[in-house]
Amino acid sequence: MPPITASASPVAPAVPASISLYDARPFFEKALQFGVKNGIIDKARLDAIRTDAPKGMVQIARYFGNEFLRPDIEKARERIVNLVSICLESNSGGDLRQAAQALRDHSFLSRSKGGSDLLKAMLALPESTSFHADLDSGIQEARGPAKGLAEWSLRSFADYQAELARRLPIQQEKAAAVWLAKQLGMDAAGLEDAHTHAEAVIRTALLVLATARTELPDWVAFEKMVEALRKKYQSIKALGTAQAGKPAKASSARAQTLSVTLPGNLPDEFRSVVQRVQKSVMADLPQILDGSVPARMLFANDHDEHHAPLLGRYFWLEDMLSEMDHHDRAVSMAWDKATGGSHDDGSLLTLFVCVAAGAAPKTLLTEKTATALVRKLQKPGAAPGFDPELARRFILEHAPAQYQEGYLELWSDFVDEARPVLQSDSNFALKDAVALLRRECNVKT
Secondary structure, eight states: OOOOOSSOOOOOOOOOTTOOOOOOSOHHHHHHHHHHHTTSSOHHHHHHHHHHHHHHHHHHHHHHSOTTSHHHHHHHHHHHHHHHHHHHHHHHTTOHHHHHHHHHHSOHHHHHHHHHHHHHHHHHSOSSSBOOHHHHHHHHHHHOTTHHHHHHTTSOHHHHHHHHHHHHHHHHHHHHHHHHHHHTTOOHHHHHHHTOBHHHHHHHHHHHHHTTOOSOOBHHHHHHHHHHHHHHHHHHHHHHHHGGGOOOOHHHHHHHHOOOOOOTTOOHHHHHHHHHHHHHHHHHHHHHTOTTSOHHHHHOOTTOGGGOTTTTTSOOBOOHHHHHHHHHHHHHHHHHHHHTTOOSHHHHHHHHHHHHTTSOOOSOEEHHHHHHHHHHHHOOSSSOSOOHHHHHHHHHHHSOHHHHHHHHHHHHHHHHHHHHHHTOOSTTHHHHHHHHHHHHSOEEO
């Protein structure tokens, strides 16, 4: 710690007015000498500082190392002066008179604690916009409770200001994301478990609110949200083109399609943060509304980032059960469409025979159609007219998983019996094959 004396600093030699002298002294020393010189700090206060300073140095040396080792005591002297300087300069805004008055009105140790509290508050602010509880805990555990403070208690006030200026917007962005998530049914712990980041949450929340939904989506709901936006955009575009016989401006139609507005009850403290992210959503709209690109390719193609320009910019809940259920329902709907809702053996075998013959899939044939199909199967040529493998692959690709084994067995049994008949070249081949289809499949007579 610099010697504490009531004498003023030596008078500096005169220099030209255009040259400024750099004063590298700690802010505490500058404030102390200003206070003594201007009668703000008297001898009693100087004596109190002389008494408190060694006590504080020992406490700091004990906290960060060993109070019985000279190097730790020397380092503690630097730390306590720096902590007091940070407190004084922060609270006074760099005004030496105010800083001197603070030294007069408060104890030296309280100013040291004040600097420590400022650093602790800054270090408690998030370093990134990510919500990742395990990662944050790992960083804190690796650093230890005092390591961050040990480093920053030796850093300058300018460094402290710069780091504070970097972290405060991050804190504000995360707080805004948490507030929006709560409006849509998710708390901060849920965001931590999801391992997402603040901007993605804010962007998605704005889209959710713009589409009048009330919850943060899983992937299935997110995909439906994008599809709904695209349909609405196309409808507005078509309406704008029809009106007055003049083509509508794309930008105007897009704006009408999706009005990404801020929530009416958004706290003022979050307004500027959310407005900035709102602009990025508007910039993404041309891609979001482009119906030629599947939503999964645009947002969630983890295997090829070149085809997912919005990968990571938006957020959805990972719900494997929901996605599996959605997939199963989609497969079921596609299968019902292919089978016409008929799942009896005759309808299924009719469908499989059509697929194996390379014909349009049907579950009911007329006598005439069945005859034409058999002629196709028995037509001479290099390429086989009847390929059971086509039907087997059709079942594996389109049938619901829980029924595939039964359908494959049904088809295999049919092929074993019917193949010789369907591909026969005997005189009665056509008649026998049509009779087989009439018996095993759905043929309307």
